[in-house]
Amino acid sequence: MDEKAAVRKAALLVTKLVAIFGGSLDLKTIGRACSDPLVSICKVAISALLERPTAYNSPSLDNEMSIQEECESLFLELVLDRISRAASTSFAIDEPNCESNMKAKCLEREIKLLFPEGILDLLKEICNGEVTSWVKKICTSLGKNKLLKPKVAIALQNIIRTSESLWLSHYMPIEKWTAPVGAWFLLSEVSAYLSKAVDWEFLHHHWRILDEHRVEGEFQSPVVQGNVHEDEEGIRSNSVARAGDLVFLLQTISNVSAELPPEPAFRTGF
Known part of the structure; x- marks a missing residue:
């Protein structure tokens, strides 16, 4: 809880090290750190929260299951429930006020201000390659146990x-637009349930946008996307981001195919 960010970050790293050497992992403390105002600390906390608990020496099955359930509960509360708040929020878009040479950065700031604090940062971090596989496993488990709420999918579409x-x-130009990092990825995971x-x-609308403006040869694995969007690497690769979004969109369409209206879906190639 120290006011200095470096101390809070170090404390999280120490918490992980303690667990590696046989100590207990304080999941509630790590969970609170996921809401830290600094993105770098949220990143460390979310990474710690979603890592597989291999730090324990010969853990029992019951112990592993209780840790998994605690992780799922915290992910539901600190990530999915926070994102769900965007489902019922009305967003007013102001008149353009950015200079042409600063539009990209200006738009990035504006989109963050439109949503409840930290939501876009959370989406970005769950798309990080280090935690993606665990986000998938947690979403699958929550979905099978019917713990995912429709508001999550509605909020992601709203974003x-x-x-x-x-x-x-x-x-x-619409051909250069990409959705906030992680939005399509998470929608592709929760839409199955x-x-x-x-x-x-x-x-249908976003299939037309992403497919019609797809550059030949840019269709790549979305796994790359998580490594491109690091703060330290500056502006992300537009073509890789769009390719990843298209893959996640296709997965979402596949997940909801049974619910699509037959005739319009057939006419549009779904």
């Missing part, structure tokens, strides 16, 4: 729509 609207309001909460018109 993607709002991002696109903001981009277009600044007269930016929330298919009725995903709107067909939404999928």
